[in-house]
Amino acid sequence: MHTLWKGSISFGLVNVPIKMHAATESQEFHFNYLHEACHNRVRYIKKCPHCDLEVKPEDLVKGYEYEKDQYVLLADKDLEALEQPMSRSIDILNFIDLKEVDPIYYQKSYYLTPEDTAQKAYRLLCQAMADTGKVAIARFTMRSKQYLACLRSFDEGLILETMYYPAEIRHLEVTWDKVTPTETEIAMAQQLIENLAVPFDPEMYRDELREQMREMIERKVAGETYKVIAAPEPGKVVDLMEALRASLAVTEQEKGKPELRVAANGKLDRTGDQGIETETTQVKPTNQEKSTLTPRRRKASRAKGA
Numbered sequence: 231m232h233t234l235w236k237g238s239i240s241f242g243l244v245n246v247p248i249k250m251h252a253a254t255e256s257q258e259f260h261f262n263y264l265h266e267a268c269h270n271r272v273r274y275i276k277k278c279p280h281c282d283l284e285v286k287p288e289d290l291v292k293g294y295e296y297e298k299d300q301y302v303l304l305a306d307k308d309l310e311a312l313e314q315p316m317s318r319s320i321d322i323l324n325f326i327d328l329k330e331v332d333p334i335y336y337q338k339s340y341y342l343t344p345e346d347t348a349q350k351a352y353r354l355l356c357q358a359m360a361d362t363g364k365v366a367i368a369r370f371t372m373r374s375k376q377y378l379a380c381l382r383s384f385d386e387g388l389i390l391e392t393m394y395y396p397a398e399i400r401h402l403e404v405t406w407d408k409v410t411p412t413e414t415e416i417a418m419a420q421q422l423i424e425n426l427a428v429p430f431d432p433e434m435y436r437d438e439l440r441e442q443m444r445e446m447i448e449r450k451v452a453g454e455t456y457k458v459i460a461a462p463e464p465g466k467v468v469d470l471m472e473a474l475r476a477s478l479a480v481t482e483q484e485k486g487k488p489e490l491r492v493a494a495n496g497k498l499d500r501t502g503d504q505g506i507e508t509e510t511t512q513v514k515p516t517n518q519e520k521s522t523l524t525p526r527r528r529k530a531s532r533a534k535g536a
Contacts, residue, residue: 231341235372237318239342239355239381239388246355247348248320250372253339253389259443313374320370320390322381328365331380335393342381342388352388359383418474425481 231251239246263272276285292309293301344352359365359382366381380391411419442458449456
């Protein structure tokens with residue numbers, strides 16, 4: 231792997247020389263714009279609309295728009311004065327529990343590998359962090375920019391995640407409008423989640439659009455045609471309870487379980503060939519939900535309670 235940065239991890243009086251490598255890479259297809267008439271690439275020109283002239287790179291200056299069409303100019307020497315001094319150290323500030331860091335703060339991942347002389351110290355840090363379940367919050371400078379980072383054990387090594395600062399995280403604005411799900415809806419949603427729960431295996435998931443794009447490009451290069459099969463449109467959800475019931479029915483059938491029903495007493499019942507086996511989940515239906523139960527189900531519920 232290409233080395234992006236060399237330095238060391240410092241915590242207390244311990245110093246671990248490491249190398250940094252990019253942990254991820256983009257798999258997106260990148261396209262160029264061509265002139266349709268001759269299929270040559272289009273050249274992008276920087277042009278001043280006021281002077282109606284092409285501007286050369288040496289004639290460009292940086293400016294910050296502090297008001298509409300009002301700019302303050304910043305020379306290179308002004309920006310250089312703010313650059314952080316060159317540092318070759320990832321300074322660990324604190325150790326915290328991994329579960330305390332929300333993934334929204336993560337920005338980009340980098341692998342950290344040890345120099346030949348630091349393998350024991352590197353392995354010691356990996357093992358200690360893994361055993362304690364802790365991650366490190368650190369600060370380092372790369373390319374004249376200071377970064378906040380999370381350092382954690384990963385796949386028997388160390389990975390560094392650059393992080394957003396709190397001021398860079400936008401506030402989520404959600405208006406609930408006093409909407410409260412019923413206990414029955416919550417119980418059914420929880421059961422649906424359990425039915426869809428599986429151990430995480432990243433190999434299960436594929437970028438289907440990228441695979442289709444690759445096939446399309448390969449066929450066009452070979453002079454063949456490619457027909458895109460339209461994805462089915464999702465059905466409209468008219469009633470939340472009916473959507474939950476239908477979803478549960480599908481997932482229960484896939485798992486080979488008897489169908490779940492909502493009984494008149496508010497319990498989730500699993501109806502099979504052997505009669506009714508009642509789940510331990512106790513929920514109370516609303517009056518409206520009780521009124522939707524058929525007389526047949528009500529009669530069965532009363533017979534069971536007798």
